[in-house]
Amino acid sequence: MTAVHKSPAQTQSPAETILIVEDEDLIRMSLKTRLERAGFRVLDAATGEEGLKLLEDRYIDLVLLDYKLPDLDGLEILRRIRGKHPGQVTIMMTAFSTVDTVVEAMQQGAYTYVKKPFEFPEMLEHIKRGLETTRLRREVARLREESEKGDQAPVLVGSGPLMADIEETIQRLNEAGTSTALILGESGTGKNVVAKRLHYTSSRARGPFMTITCTDFSENLLESELFGHQKGAFTGAASAKPGLFELADGGTIFLDEIGDMPLQLQTKLLRFLDERRFRRVGGTNEISVDVRIIAATNKDLAALIRDKVFREDLYYRLAVVPIRVPPLRERPEDIPALAKLFIDTLSKEFHREVIGMTPAFEQALKAHDWPGNVRELRNVIERALILGRTEYLDVDDLPPDLGGKGRGGAREPVDLVLGPDGLDFEEFEKSLIVRALKLSGGNQTGAARLLHMTRDQIRYRMEKFGIDLADI
Numbered sequence: 001m002t003a004v005h006k007s008p009a010q011t012q013s014p015a016e017t018i019l020i021v022e023d024e025d026l027i028r029m030s031l032k033t034r035l036e037r038a039g040f041r042v043l044d045a046a047t048g049e050e051g052l053k054l055l056e057d058r059y060i061d062l063v064l065l066d067y068k069l070p071d072l073d074g075l076e077i078l079r080r081i082r083g084k085h086p087g088q089v090t091i092m093m094t095a096f097s098t099v100d101t102v103v104e105a106m107q108q109g110a111y112t113y114v115k116k117p118f119e120f121p122e123m124l125e126h127i128k129r130g131l132e133t134t135r136l137r138r139e140v141a142r143l144r145e146e147s148e149k150g151d152q153a154p155v156l157v158g159s160g161p162l163m164a165d166i167e168e169t170i171q172r173l174n175e176a177g178t179s180t181a182l183i184l185g186e187s188g189t190g191k192n193v194v195a196k197r198l199h200y201t202s203s204r205a206r207g208p209f210m211t212i213t214c215t216d217f218s219e220n221l222l223e224s225e226l227f228g229h230q231k232g233a234f235t236g237a238a239s240a241k242p243g244l245f246e247l248a249d250g251g252t253i254f255l256d257e258i259g260d261m262p263l264q265l266q267t268k269l270l271r272f273l274d275e276r277r278f279r280r281v282g283g284t285n286e287i288s289v290d291v292r293i294i295a296a297t298n299k300d301l302a303a304l305i306r307d308k309v310f311r312e313d314l315y316y317r318l319a320v321v322p323i324r325v326p327p328l329r330e331r332p333e334d335i336p337a338l339a340k341l342f343i344d345t346l347s348k349e350f351h352r353e354v355i356g357m358t359p360a361f362e363q364a365l366k367a368h369d370w371p372g373n374v375r376e377l378r379n380v381i382e383r384a385l386i387l388g389r390t391e392y393l394d395v396d397d398l399p400p401d402l403g404g405k406g407r408g409g410a411r412e413p414v415d416l417v418l419g420p421d422g423l424d425f426e427e428f429e430k431s432l433i434v435r436a437l438k439l440s441g442g443n444q445t446g447a448a449r450l451l452h453m454t455r456d457q458i459r460y461r462m463e464k465f466g467i468d469l470a471d472i
Contacts, residue, residue, distance in 0.1 A: 048072030188375030207251025233282025
């Protein structure tokens with residue numbers, strides 16, 4: 001196959017693969033040359049059998065298939081492709097475009113057809129639309145695979161009546177098949193866990209579960225992330241892109257921080273909830289999808305409605321039966337079970353053999369009011385596992401505000417290397433990395449969390465400074 005050299009203006013990365021099955025050499029080679037210049041990886045075959053063999057050997061993003069071939073009928077090839085490669089996007093090329101031919105080709109799985117002779121720009125537009133469909137199908141398949149193998153219904157930890165009420169509400173909402181749900185609660189209470197349980201115990205469990213936080217994007221970008229956009233819809237929209245509503249078809253979208261969604265987008269979301277269809281940004285076609293919307297917020301929506309920054313009709317559309325997740329201070333009886341869960345899961349991550357916690361450690365946890373809720377508890381357990389040295393977490397492993405001595409805080413001070421020109425920052429940074437690795441027992445993930453870095457940033461600096469774990 002000819003090597004593909006892409007110009008800076010070409011945007012396929014990595015190059016998408018197109019298979020041309022065409023017996024007329026002039027058409028096949030002309031198409032191949034022009035598609036390669038456009039930045040695609042191109043394979044070609046002069047017969048149907050050769051084309052089917054190439055499909056067996058590698059992944060093909062799109063097939064251009066001639067209707068009349070010397071060995072096999074194009075419709076027969078379509079039938080074989082559909083049987084072995086369901087979902088394969090195939091464009092039929094034909095000089096015999098009768099109504100019956102077109103209808104049969106579409107019935108056999110053709111994405112569309114192009115009548116010969118054709119102009120290359122026309123063909124290129126069909127190819128671009130077909131590849132967009134390929135990308136969408138691939139992303140949905142990936143999400144479904146992840147859902148099936150990796151994501152299961154999380155357990156709501158807690159034996160008290162408050163968590164039992166939430167479990168019962170989840171069951172009733174799923175039995176009723178509601179298309180919306182609203183989760184209320186302070187920051188860090190675990191609203192995302194409740195949302196996942198709503199999804200993975202529902203009839204949509206095999207569909208995608210996709211999360212987006214409304215505060216992570218500007219208004220325009222948030223609209224594009226949710227609803228997708230057409231090419232040229234705004235500056236930088238070099239190609240069309242499906243949004244989460246399309247990618248989550250058959251599943252659930254979790255809209256976190258819904259109280260911060262701009263009013264214009266609230267209107268568009270309300271329209272979708274009423275009509276179950278939407279338009280991409282810059283688009284004119286109506287797109288229908290089957291998506292459940294779960295929204296969450298830590299804000300007082302009633303106050304936002306009074307201030308006219310949140311739509312009252314959207315609130316009632318979402319809050320059929322609102323779920324309130326209580327703060328940790330209202331369910332202290334659940335703190336030991338949550339702490340044990342975090343000890344079990346995080347000790348495996350940090351390769352620590354920790355059996356449990358001492359009574360003093362547990363009592364200190366119960367006495368705290370947990371303004372950061374479950375998220376704060378998890379961080380405290382994580383810190384104790386990194387700094388602790390025994391098989392039971394003890395009160396000395398807690399930070400001072402929880403009654404601990406802040407173990408690890410005064411040992412092995414970091415040296416500041418002052419040269420004739422002042423502080424040697426690289427030596428100081430290296431000392432910090434070494435210190436964090438020692439405190440975390442050589443665990444790079446733990447060291448990264450102590451320094452508020454990513455694991456990749458720690459690894460990069462270890463290589464940069466020549467830090468060997470064997471010397472830690």
